[in-house]
Amino acid sequence: MxxxxxxxxxxxxxxxxxxxxxxxxxxxxxxxxxxxxxxxxxxxxxxxxxxxxxxxxxxxxxxxxxxxxxxxxxxxxxxxxxxxxxxxxxxxxxxxxxxxxxxxxxxxxxxxxxxxxxxxxxxxxxxxxxxxxxxxxxxxxxxxxxxxxxxxxxxxxxxxxxxxxxxxxxxxxxxxxxxxxxxxxxxxxxxxxxxxxxxxxxxxxxxxxxxxxxxxxxxxxxxxxxxxxxxxxxxxxxxxxxxxxxxxxxxxxxxxxxxxxxxxxxxxxxxxxxxxxxxxxxxxxxxNLESLRGANIEDVGGILQLIEPYEADGTLVKRGRELLEREIENFSVIEHDGVIFGCAALYPFPEEKMAEMACLIVNPEAQAQGDGEKLLRHTENRARALGLKKLFVLTTRTAHWFLRRGFVPATVDDLPKDRQHMYNWQRKSQVFIKNL
Ligand SMILES: CC(C)(COP(=O)(O)OP(=O)(O)OC[C@H]1O[C@@H](n2cnc3c(N)ncnc32)[C@H](O)[C@@H]1OP(=O)(O)O)[C@@H](O)C(=O)NCCC(=O)NCCS
Structure with a gap:
């Protein structure tokens, strides 16, 4: 059966x-x-x-x-x-x-x-x-x-x-x-x-x-x-x-x-x-994937513009400019002609050999052309290069997108200990994990 x-x-x-x-x-x-x-x-x-x-x-x-x-x-x-x-x-x-x-x-x-x-x-x-x-x-x-x-x-x-x-x-x-x-x-x-x-x-x-x-x-x-x-x-x-x-x-x-x-x-x-x-x-x-690259401090403005609408409608958790500046090295961006069209961040948890992919966004104008997929693959490769074995995401609206790309549903208990402490029980995000 x-x-x-x-x-x-x-x-x-x-x-x-x-x-x-x-x-x-x-x-x-x-x-x-x-x-x-x-x-x-x-x-x-x-x-x-x-x-x-x-x-x-x-x-x-x-x-x-x-x-x-x-x-x-x-x-x-x-x-x-x-x-x-x-x-x-x-x-x-x-x-x-x-x-x-x-x-x-x-x-x-x-x-x-x-x-x-x-x-x-x-x-x-x-x-x-x-x-x-x-x-x-x-x-x-x-x-x-x-x-x-x-x-x-x-x-x-x-x-x-x-x-x-x-x-x-x-x-x-x-x-x-x-x-x-x-x-x-x-x-x-x-x-x-x-x-x-x-x-x-x-x-x-x-x-x-x-x-x-x-x-x-x-x-x-x-x-x-x-x-x-x-x-x-x-x-x-x-x-x-x-x-x-x-x-x-x-x-x-x-x-x-x-x-x-x-x-x-x-x-x-x-x-x-x-x-x-x-x-x-x-x-x-x-x-030319050249436009997909690690983010630097000059990209903060572009990333903020990209995430604002999704923070406003609750798809993404709010993160201020200051936090973004501090964490900019975790981000990768897709740039076309100097404009930031997409971003994703990687937060490694080396002890558990896991990493979180967060803040995956593609500008609505450029969606459904594979940029989201490119950001995912790039983030996976970054995690692999760090010797990590699992990538997880927390999402409230994008479950199916991840399911279609090899992620499987998981629970909060499957997350690294430090991440479990930060889990927001009000948002009730779903957890998905993918083996790398
Ligand atoms: C999710 C997202 C990053 C995908 O980016 P993208 O460049 O459009 O992705 P791709 O081109 O690789 O994939 C497009 C496909 O995903 C589907 N898709 C888009 N959003 C989806 C969602 N929320 N749930 C399920 N499928 C979705 C599209 O319909 C399209 O399907 P098709 O290929 O059958 O036409 C983009 O839609 C986005 O920025 N969404 C808003 C922010 C968000 O939800 N981020 C995730 C936070 S955890």
């Missing part, structure tokens, strides 16, 4: 995502390591689910370990220059062989359809072809990289018509030049170029690398492309993760609204990333 209720609740909770994603184009790229790890059948299940939900899916596969294997079988030593493979004639043969085999394995995985499996009745058609135009990288520091290339163009119109007809498109890390040559490309390059050319809504890398962390070991869940560039420049990432991040940033800077880097180690990671509020990977967004 409990299972049934949970199931229904869960199914309902994904409805908003289904509405939001229908008809959208996602480019999903994965390395050859995923296939080596035996994770292809499960990925096919997950992608066929996206397809069934009306998402247009383009998949791009990598082939590095498979190429290495082919080279090994032929006793050819791999050659690199500055981390880039030199594709001589023998290596190109290996790359073609590896891509051909992977393509067949992927086609087979998408042909599953036994009754009582996630792909029963799926009948997915997966189409590949000469959709990638490539050019040689050329000569770097006097070293000719031979058949190693870069994506020059993607046959976007053809791909769109295949997607429009209900097909799923597969791209291999090989491209063709107008001279009729084949070039060996990286999966990351093909996927990024495809996402840009197709005006995709998302570029998703499902990776062999673990969840991205910053220099202090804290997981990085969300970054603007500007912040991502700063992380990249700080050189604290392993080279394989920074290669993914570099491409995610490029996509975001070229019009793809969101890029995700999701480790495949977690079962169903792509689904968790897409259909849960917090996801299991790192999301890079193109929008």
């Amino acid at each position: 409990e299972n049934q209720i949970q199931f229904v609740q869960w199914l309902r909770s994904v409805a908003p995502y289904i509405h939001a994603f229908r008809g959208k184009t996602f480019v999903v790229a994965f390395p050859g390591e995923l296939v080596m790890a035996g994770a292809l059948p499960v990925l096919a299940h997950d992608l066929s689910l996206l397809h069934a939900l009306g998402i247009k899916v383009v998949i791009v596969h990598g082939s590095r370990p498979q190429v290495e294997e082919q080279l090994g079988l032929r006793n050819v030593a791999p050659r690199y220059h500055k981390g880039i493979r030199i594709t001589d004639t023998a290596a190109l043969e290996c790359a073609k062989e590896a891509a051909g085999e992977l393509r067949l394995d992927i086609e087979a995985a998408f042909s599953q359809g036994l009754p009582n499996t996630p792909m029963a009745h799926a009948a997915i058609r997966i189409i590949s072809g000469n959709f990638v135009v490539a050019r040689p990288i050329g000569i770097i520091d006097g070293v000719d990289l031979e058949h190693t290339g870069l994506t020059r163009k993607i046959a976007a119109e053809t791909i769109h018509s295949v997607l429009g007809a209900g097909g799923l498109v597969m791209l291999s890390p090989l491209g063709f030049s107008p001279t009729g040559e084949v070039f060996n490309l990286t999966m990351e390059d093909v996927a990024t170029a495809a996402a840009i050319a197709l005006h995709a809504d998302k570029l998703i890398f499902i990776t062999e690398t673990p969840m991205m962390t910053d220099a202090s070991g804290t997981e990085i869940r969300e970054l603007s492309s500007h912040q991502a560039q700063a992380v990249l420049d700080s050189n604290c990432l392993a080279s394989d993760i920074s290669f993914y991040l570099q491409h995610a940033i490029k996509a975001c800077n070229s019009g793809v609204p969101r890029a995700h880097i999701v480790p495949f180690a977690t079962d169903g990671s792509a689904l968790l990333e897409l259909f849960t509020h917090d996801g299991v990977g790192t999301m890079i967004s193109s929008e």
Whole structure:
């Protein structure tokens, strides 16, 4: 019985995502390591689910370990220059062989359809072809990289018509030049170029690398492309993760609204990333989140203006200018063109490893555009960075907003001791808690 209720609740909770994603184009790229790890059948299940939900899916596969294997079988030593493979004639043969085999394995995985499996009745058609135009990288520091290339163009119109007809498109890390040559490309390059050319809504890398962390070991869940560039420049990432991040940033800077880097180690990671509020990977967004920042003393006036109407109608507890000035460091603000449009405050209770989010407000003019959500995520990240495990809020009018964002009802007894003493029994605010 409990299972049934949970199931229904869960199914309902994904409805908003289904509405939001229908008809959208996602480019999903994965390395050859995923296939080596035996994770292809499960990925096919997950992608066929996206397809069934009306998402247009383009998949791009990598082939590095498979190429290495082919080279090994032929006793050819791999050659690199500055981390880039030199594709001589023998290596190109290996790359073609590896891509051909992977393509067949992927086609087979998408042909599953036994009754009582996630792909029963799926009948997915997966189409590949000469959709990638490539050019040689050329000569770097006097070293000719031979058949190693870069994506020059993607046959976007053809791909769109295949997607429009209900097909799923597969791209291999090989491209063709107008001279009729084949070039060996990286999966990351093909996927990024495809996402840009197709005006995709998302570029998703499902990776062999673990969840991205910053220099202090804290997981990085969300970054603007500007912040991502700063992380990249700080050189604290392993080279394989920074290669993914570099491409995610490029996509975001070229019009793809969101890029995700999701480790495949977690079962169903792509689904968790897409259909849960917090996801299991790192999301890079193109929008400029620069306007979301820590508050300083000059912002006090703007914040006061923002909170006054809500103090007047009783939504928020009154706090004077002086208190605000004293506590300004707890606040974050969203600023557009010098005007404060939103704010939120974080009050840590380190002993209990908890924090309170208070004074969350978005200017009525700017509401319902996701700013509240951005402030929430930012505050969560601030709390996580402090090593805190739980975030709580006290609210009288906004219960549902928090419920929809992963908070669960709690009682005053669940609050840190010091906060319990300050609880205002006349206001009778409801308590909500979220695990971070
Ligand atoms: C709550 C608040 C911060 C949300 O900011 P926002 O930028 O509008 O939030 P988002 O754009 O991320 O989310 C908007 C969604 O929340 C819903 N929402 C707004 N206020 C809500 C409320 N009080 N209860 C339930 N849902 C609410 C909107 O209808 C909208 O739903 P939709 O996406 O289905 O259209 C903003 O409405 C606000 O400032 N409210 C007044 C102050 C307040 O109540 N603060 C909380 C004190 S604890």
